[in-house]
Amino acid sequence: MQDYSFDKTHIIDIPIEKAMTTENLQVFYGDNHAMHDASLQFSRYRITALIGASGSGKSTYLRCLNRMNDRIATVKGKIMYRDMDINSPKINVYEVRKHISMVFQRPNPFAKSIRENITFALKRNGIKDKTELEERVESSLKAAALWDEVKDELDKSALALSGGQAQRLCIARCVAMKPDILLLDEPASALDPISTAKIEETLQQLRKNYSIIIVTHNMQQASRIADYTAFFHMGHVLEYDRTEKIFTNPQIKATEDYISGNFG
Amino acid sequence: MNSKTTNNIATGIIYVLVAAVVGILIFLLGYILITGLPHVSWHFLTSAAQSFRAGGGIRDQLFNSLYLLVLTLIISFPIALGSGIYLSEYAPNNWLTGLIRTAIEVLSSLPSVVIGLFGYLLFVIQFRMGFSILAGAIALTFFNLPLLTRSVEESLEDVSDLQREAGLSLGLSHWKTITGIVLPAAVPGILTGIILSAGRVFGEAAALIYTAGQSAPIVNYSNWNPMSTTSFLNPMRPAETLAVHIWKVNTEGVTPDALSISSGTSAVLIIVILLFNLSARLLGNWMYKKMTATK
Helix, strand or coil, X not given: CCCCCCCCCEECCCCXXXXXXXXXXXXXXXXXXXXXXXXXXXXXXCEEEEEECCCCCHHHHHHHCCCCCCCCCEEEEEEEECCEECCCCCCCHHHHHHHEEXXXXXXXXXCCEHHHHHHHHHHHCCCCCHHHHHHHHHHHHHXXXXXXXXXXXXXXXXXHCCHHHHHHHHHHHHHHCCCCEEEEECCCCCCCHHHHHHHHHHHHHHCCCCEEEEECCCHHHHHHHXXXXXXXXXXEEEEEEEHHHHHHCCCCHHHHHHHCCCCC | CCHHHHHHHHHXXXXXXXXXXXXXXXXXXXXXXXXXXXXXXXHHHHCCCCCCCCCCCCHHHHHXXXXXXXXXXXXXXXXXXXXXXHHHHHCCCCHHHHHHHHHHHHHHCCCHHXXXXXXXXXXXXXXXXXXXXXXXXXXXXXXXXXXXXXXHHHHHHHCCHHHHHHHHXXXXXXXXXXXXXXXXXXXXXXXXXXXXXXXXXXXXXXXXXXXXXXXXXXXECCCCCCXXXXXXXXXXXXXXXXXXXXXXXXXXXXCCCHHHHHHHHHXXXXXXXXXXXXXXXXXXXXXXXXXXXXX
């Protein structure tokens, strides 16, 4: 692979309201320094895509944002959310994840009914009111564009859903918690094109009420849905800008090579 | 030799090996059932054992076996569940957990007669429990714990990490994720583990001879007070089980029909274990369906 300089970077500041920011975020897997000094600002009510080759650190970075790396890696640096450093050991991580929710690469519905997949976490967080629960089930499934397909079979097992439906259920499950920020780790990479299109449509809808950060290795997907795009390379963020700038006029050689397919 | 021939030979050998296993099983089961079943009657199941005369039954032994099994599971399951959850979900990968795992392995390979003698010295003599169901149940717990802990741990580990991540990412605590998501998904596996260990406990004799004793005192099946000495539920009374009964009538039985009693008892023992397996399996499937709401 061609060697690209890690010193020359192009990272913009977000002029509008920010959902969260990271300052000098570093990740270590034991001795392996997997993420170097990532300082990014994420805009509120926008979709930000994190792109880069496999092993570039984009998923590692994303998983830091709601502390999903706690048990497997050491994360240094600041993760600022609502004027709090949520990377501090004093922070209640479970509370953080209610505000910053994550959808994973492979659909992972619980071995429960469709309805219970959504109500389970709600109930555990103290929502007991039946009408409130019903309302959340309906509104979140509608938000994830799944309602029409499953409204008559809410008590069926979620394990019987197709991959695309299951992934939208996972999105609905997050949305039902009314989080602030949705993190998606390659949510469509295990899905067929039709399901992918539905997921993208769903994200476009959700963007009105949520700040979304999505990891994708599909550049068309990034260019279709994201407002901002960050390019990761070997544990470094090399470029971060508005999506159309990244795709039409990249400032960094590595970014240009990656999006034009001349990479590696 | 071309690959097709090799494949055929390999498949052939595998079939022969499987046939050998199944054959031995059928032979054993068939022999026990054919020689034992003719002696099993309602009278046999519902009357007390006789020391000298023919025509004794196994009512008390059958009940004792079941009661001892239930008591053993009541003691051992919570411990196994807790340690299984710890080993699978919390234990860091270090020398201490390595030591715990090794200890469990060693415990599982202890000869049951050693456990029996240990239980005899510690519980029966030192703690003055006497030959009692409780001493037997504790001895069987030692016997049962490694298997049960292992199966709980393995069933939990079989649940995909994706499920844990899903729970955590929704803001559920580690504990709530385990109890609400991982554990229900592991129930069928845990049940299978209980069945397997129960089968072993049910047929155990050596560990019980020295702990639960070899006598079946007359008990009153309408006395439901476990504190009463004549109650069938009293855990401090000695209790001969089916397996111990088989051993005893064969070694020192003086009844004229000792042979038919031991054959009949063996058949009952096997049938109960089969029934137990079958019903627990059905229960496991049913629970899984209920929990996953598969219709």
